[in-house]
Amino acid sequence: MNSPKTNRTAHVYKWQIPIDVGVALRAKRISCREGLYIELRSEDRCGWGEISPLPGFSAESLEEAQDALLCWTKLWLSGEEELPKLPSAAFGISCALAELNGTLPMKADYRTVPLGGCETEKLVDKLAGAKGEKTAKVKVGFSGAANDGITVDTVLHAVSDVRLRLDANRSWTLSQALDFAQNIRPHYRERIAFIEEPCQSREESRIFARQTGIAIAWDESLRESDFTFDSSDIAKAVVIKPTLTGSLEKIKSQAEAARRLGMTAVISSSLESSLGLTQLARIAAWLTPNTIPGLDTLNLMRYQQIRPWPQSTLELVPAESLQRLI
Numbered sequence: 001m002n003s004p005k006t007n008r009t010a011h012v013y014k015w016q017i018p019i020d021v022g023v024a025l026r027a028k029r030i031s032c033r034e035g036l037y038i039e040l041r042s043e044d045r046c047g048w049g050e051i052s053p054l055p056g057f058s059a060e061s062l063e064e065a066q067d068a069l070l071c072w073t074k075l076w077l078s079g080e081e082e083l084p085k086l087p088s089a090a091f092g093i094s095c096a097l098a099e100l101n102g103t104l105p106m107k108a109d110y111r112t113v114p115l116g117g118c119e120t121e122k123l124v125d126k127l128a129g130a131k132g133e134k135t136a137k138v139k140v141g142f143s144g145a146a147n148d149g150i151t152v153d154t155v156l157h158a159v160s161d162v163r164l165r166l167d168a169n170r171s172w173t174l175s176q177a178l179d180f181a182q183n184i185r186p187h188y189r190e191r192i193a194f195i196e197e198p199c200q201s202r203e204e205s206r207i208f209a210r211q212t213g214i215a216i217a218w219d220e221s222l223r224e225s226d227f228t229f230d231s232s233d234i235a236k237a238v239v240i241k242p243t244l245t246g247s248l249e250k251i252k253s254q255a256e257a258a259r260r261l262g263m264t265a266v267i268s269s270s271l272e273s274s275l276g277l278t279q280l281a282r283i284a285a286w287l288t289p290n291t292i293p294g295l296d297t298l299n300l301m302r303y304q305q306i307r308p309w310p311q312s313t314l315e316l317v318p319a320e321s322l323q324r325l326i
């Protein structure tokens with residue numbers, strides 16, 4: 001059901017949250033996460049969305065997203081609906097519209113895959129003590145490919161029921177990626193659920209997967225204009241980052257394309273605030289119900305905003321404390 005074109009009101013908020021990105025971001029060291037919220041009201045219904053382009057990953061700047069958002073808001077107030085093109089704006093606005101129209105289900109998947117760096121002792125301690133399904137995401141590509149391979153092998157050996165998602169963010173040449181694999185005993189490799197983007201090019205990553213038997217996943221590739229879902233692709237998974245992708249409709253069509261090909265689709269954070277993260281947990285429960293999403297980024301932030309993540313002890317800042325642009 002679409003909201004009526006009359007009796008519409010809208011607010012736009014601008015915010016900043018201090019953040020310690022740790023290993024989560026590679027080249028871009030930001031100390032403050034910035035973004036916008038849109039709040040739409042029509043009759044007695046309300047919808048919120050987060051628009052927070054991620055520096056170093058989003059093509060658009062916050063200023064560009066803000067211009068697009070303010071322009072769209074004016075049009076919506078006069079009865080228009082068409083979404084802007086910029087991915088972060090299209091995503092946040094489509095979430096707000098979906099909440100307003102009751103089409104974003106409330107059920108959420110608040111499980112997360114703990115995210116960390118490639119440090120053997122820390123990882124083994126954390127995983128050995130974990131209860132239930134033991135999956136962790138480890139960023140590799142910081143300390144030499146062979147070293148990373150040794151660490152991954154040690155963790156897989158020490159914690160016999162762990163499954164790892166790895167992420168190299170295209171930091172290796174094919175030869176470095178093969179050095180990494182060389183240090184992981186072949187019978188442990190099947191417990192690597194996937195490694196995201198091991199090599200600088202997709203073709204090299206495919207060769208890596210064929211030669212090593214290690215599953216690969218597309219993350220950055222998914223957002224490149226020449227990417228297509230292809231049944232002959234060796235990749236086992238795709239990582240969908242909604243803030244970098246666009247509207248809910250586009251996210252849904254990517255998740256469906258992956259499912260049709262038997263690929264795992266993982267909904268993943270672009271370091272959104274708690275408001276955006278809780279919506280991603282709902283999107284994951286809705287579109288990728290059998291896969292734990294990659295949303296372990298809230299604790300990088302100093303506080304939460306507007307909506308809390310269950311069990312988080314971080315302070316919650318209400319909407320009234322934020323800067324309102326309109």
Ligand SMILES: O=C(O)CCC(=O)C1=CC=C[C@@H](O)[C@@H]1C(=O)O
Binds near residue numbers: 023025057115167268
């Ligand atoms: O996917 C996850 O489990 C958590 C989010 C995450 O790993 C990332 C978020 C944003 C930027 C990145 O460096 C990184 C990634 O590349 O996937």
Ligand SMILES: [Mg+2]
Binds near residue numbers: 196
């Ligand atoms: Mg990635």
